[in-house]
Amino acid sequence: MNLPGDINLTTALSVWRRNKTEYSHSWMTNILPNFFDPVLYLLGMGLGLGMFVGRGVGGLTYIEYIAPGLMAASAMQGASFETTYNVFVKMNFARLYDAYLATPALIQDIAFGELLWAVTRGLIYGMAFMIVLGGFTLFGHRILISPFAVLLPVAMALTATMFALIGLTFTASIRNINYYGFYYTLWLTPLFLFSGIFFPLNDPKIAGGHGETIAWFTPLFHCVRLMRALAQGPLDWTHAASALIVLGVIAALFVIVPRRMRRRMVS
Amino acid sequence: MADPAVKAVNLRKNYGDFVAVDGIDFEIQRGECFGFLGPNGAGKTTTMRMIYRASPVGSGSLLILGHEAAQGHRDRAIKGRIGVVPQEDNLDTELTLRENLQVFARFYGLSKAQAATRTDELLEFVQLREKADAKAFQLSGGMKRRALIARGLLGDPELLVLDEPTTGLDPQARINLWERLRDLKRKQATLILTTHYMDEAEQLCDRLVIMDKGKIVAQGAPKALIREHVSSHVVEVAVSAQSGRLQSNGRVETPGVSSDGVVASVSELTSMAKRHEQHHDRLLLYVDNGEEVVTRAAQLLPDAETLLRRSTLEDVFLKITGRGLIE
Numbered sequence: 001m002n003l004p005g006d007i008n009l010t011t012a013l014s015v016w017r018r019n020k021t022e023y024s025h026s027w028m029t030n031i032l033p034n035f036f037d038p039v040l041y042l043l044g045m046g047l048g049l050g051m052f053v054g055r056g057v058g059g060l061t062y063i064e065y066i067a068p069g070l071m072a073a074s075a076m077q078g079a080s081f082e083t084t085y086n087v088f089v090k091m092n093f094a095r096l097y098d099a100y101l102a103t104p105a106l107i108q109d110i111a112f113g114e115l116l117w118a119v120t121r122g123l124i125y126g127m128a129f130m131i132v133l134g135g136f137t138l139f140g141h142r143i144l145i146s147p148f149a150v151l152l153p154v155a156m157a158l159t160a161t162m163f164a165l166i167g168l169t170f171t172a173s174i175r176n177i178n179y180y181g182f183y184y185t186l187w188l189t190p191l192f193l194f195s196g197i198f199f200p201l202n203d204p205k206i207a208g209g210h211g212e213t214i215a216w217f218t219p220l221f222h223c224v225r226l227m228r229a230l231a232q233g234p235l236d237w238t239h240a241a242s243a244l245i246v247l248g249v250i251a252a253l254f255v256i257v258p259r260r261m262r263r264r265m266v267s
Numbered sequence: 268m269a270d271p272a273v274k275a276v277n278l279r280k281n282y283g284d285f286v287a288v289d290g291i292d293f294e295i296q297r298g299e300c301f302g303f304l305g306p307n308g309a310g311k312t313t314t315m316r317m318i319y320r321a322s323p324v325g326s327g328s329l330l331i332l333g334h335e336a337a338q339g340h341r342d343r344a345i346k347g348r349i350g351v352v353p354q355e356d357n358l359d360t361e362l363t364l365r366e367n368l369q370v371f372a373r374f375y376g377l378s379k380a381q382a383a384t385r386t387d388e389l390l391e392f393v394q395l396r397e398k399a400d401a402k403a404f405q406l407s408g409g410m411k412r413r414a415l416i417a418r419g420l421l422g423d424p425e426l427l428v429l430d431e432p433t434t435g436l437d438p439q440a441r442i443n444l445w446e447r448l449r450d451l452k453r454k455q456a457t458l459i460l461t462t463h464y465m466d467e468a469e470q471l472c473d474r475l476v477i478m479d480k481g482k483i484v485a486q487g488a489p490k491a492l493i494r495e496h497v498s499s500h501v502v503e504v505a506v507s508a509q510s511g512r513l514q515s516n517g518r519v520e521t522p523g524v525s526s527d528g529v530v531a532s533v534s535e536l537t538s539m540a541k542r543h544e545q546h547h548d549r550l551l552l553y554v555d556n557g558e559e560v561v562t563r564a565a566q567l568l569p570d571a572e573t574l575l576r577r578s579t580l581e582d583v584f585l586k587i588t589g590r591g592l593i594e
Binding site: 008010011013014017018021022025026094095096098099100101102103104105106266267 | 282319320321322323342343346347351353355357358359360361362366370371373374375376418419422
């Protein structure tokens with residue numbers, strides 16, 4: 001079966017299945033660090049720092065305020081790790097894509113298979129973290145309180161898809177694995193810190209009151225506000241706009257990534 | 268005659284200014300084992316990569332199993348019918364051997380059950396059943412290469428491309444691998460292989476081309492090539508071994524022996540040969556009357572090492588290019 005962009009689903013799913021097979025060997029060392037990451041932030045920042053943020057934010061306690069955004073960060077990190085280091089090693093060191101390309105698979109199938117896997121992994125982390133948040137909610141924290149919270153996995157999938165594609169774009173553009181230092185330190189970490197997870201960007205003290213305007217041009221911000229609105233409300237048309245922006249980025253990169261990878265791999 | 272498995276007409280490929288494949292023509296029939304022989308950098312691997320559709324055709328025509336590959340849009344159909352055994356080991360080191368094969372079988376559209384059955388059959392065929400649950404990195408070089416052959420056969424290919432299948436293997440592993448390839452030949456598989464070992468080409472190939480610097484310099488059946496280009500036998504005289512150094516000008520320095528005497532002997536021997544060549548300290552005499560020449564050489568130069576052997580493809584290559592295959 002072929003999808004748009006001449007993507008063959010059989011070979012793409014074979015790429016996905018290979019990753020699942022490897023993952024089944026190594027999930028103990030693979031899943032746990034990624035899963036603990038947002039949980040530690042939730043405890044350290046939410047509970048710890050939260051004790052000193054007495055008035056909370058917008059009527060929520062500090063842990064309640066940061067929890068939905070950490071879900072977005074979790075999906076971002078799961079998908080990013082997969083499409084940065086893991087894809088780079090498979091493509092350049094293990095020469096695994098050369099082996100894939102000797103089968104009926106074409107570049108776009110490989111890219112799509114890796115994308116599917118990165119989203120799977122982003123969803124695994126995001127969902128695991130959501131279960132933790134469900135526990136906090138049961139104990140009286142107002143975290144997953146809107147009925148629209150059932151749509152959170154969709155928002156996670158969108159987040160993971162966008163960051164998987166951004167990661168693939170970067171990976172297809174570099175020849176040295178050390179460049180990920182820049183990607184993580186100068187791209188993912190600032191997004192994590194300044195996308196409205198930990199403090200509201202519309203405060204007049206931030207960037208002369210333009211914080212949110214600037215953030216509208218960055219990717220994680222939209223994911224964070226979607227998660228927050230789905231978990232705690234209120235939802236309005238601006239969230240539809242955020243979802244459309246994320247979908248637009250996804251659509252554009254969906255076209256760009258196979259081309260970049262082809263230029264990188266085929267000579 | 269049935270249409271050929273592969274037919275190349277004026278096939279070219281450049282990488283920047285470097286001409287990797289420089290306008291070659293060849294035709295590979297179904298059911299034959301066809302070899303590409305040549306030194307490193309001759310263009311063999313580039314040609315293979317164009318055949319198994321890892322690399323776009325530079326220019327010219329390349330017809331593979333009835334599909335024109337030059338346009339590129341038939342790649343999926345072509346690749347589904349070709350098996351590839353690459354030069355570099357790219358087994359999936361994170362997976363076991365069995366998982367490697369089962370995972371790759373799915374790329375050819377096999378169901379999970381079919382993939383398991385096919386994996387077992389192929390592990391049997393390459394004699395790696397007892398290694399099925401070992402991680403790929405735990406296998407020896409010869410086992411890895413056999414595993415790659417098994418992987419190349421997963422799609423039940425009409426055409427198997429092997430790029431230097433025995434490079435880097437010890438003699439025992441080579442012989443084992445040759446046996447597997449002979450099994451495939453008995454099943455009428457079409458095999459294409461590259462090698463820089465002339466014995467391998469002679470042992471396995473029905474027909475072959477010899478490549479050098481991107482061009483085909485000779486082609487035909489191994490025996491016919493030898494017959495056509497060189498005499499049936501070669502007498503090798505290693506003059507340096509005991510009797511002194513054979514100089515590039517043909518003079519010989521030999522302690523205790525008049526060098527003029529050796530020179531006279533050498534010129535008598537070369538006059539008996541159809542053709543001769545000198546490489547370093549070694550004199551190669553291309554002869555049809557091998558016994559006679561080797562006896563005479565032993566009389567004239569009793570201290571030199573003399574050897575009578577059949578001519579090989581190496582001699583053909585040497586004659587055509589003036590260089591050895593493995594330098």
